[in-house]
Amino acid sequence: MVNQLIATVNKKTYAPLLHQLAHRPNISLMTSAVRVGTTIPEWTLADRFRKAREHAGLSQIELAQAMEVGRSAVARIEQGTATPKRPVALAWAFATGVDWDWLMGVEVPPTPACPHQGSNLGPAD
Structure with a gap:
């Protein structure tokens, strides 16, 4: 089925991609649609x-300066070798938005949703 699909599409554009996808686990080809497995990354x-x-568009150095910590502290947290204490986590959230x-x-x-939202209820007459 994959070979038939590859033969019917533009070989210059889609064939290499479909060939790659056909040889990966957790991917199934259905007619012309590609469906990826249902796993959600942790x-x-x-x-x-x-x-x-x-997301904030900051470098490690810029974030470290904004939080008044060393760049190595930011790097260790991002590498998972250090767990941030609450004040650092709050500063990180604030600095990154x-x-x-x-x-x-x-x-x-x-x-x-508030059950009365948009109801425009007023005091009883």
Whole structure:
């Protein structure tokens, strides 16, 4: 089936990609659509801290200066060799503009909508 699909698409553009995908685990080819496996990657605390810094567009040095810590402290946290204390985590969240709960990996249930929101209720006459 994969060979038929490769033969029917533009060989210059799609054939090399489809060939690569056909030989990877957790990937199935369905007609012309490619479906990737259903695994969701786990993000470690270090991953979240690095992603927050990258999202803010800061280098390790710039973030360290903003938090008044050494660059090596930022590097150790991002490598997972050090766990940040609460004040450092709060400073990191503030400096990068990300939610502290997300940064720490805390699952926060969604806030239900206010039942009276938009109802424009006023005092009874």
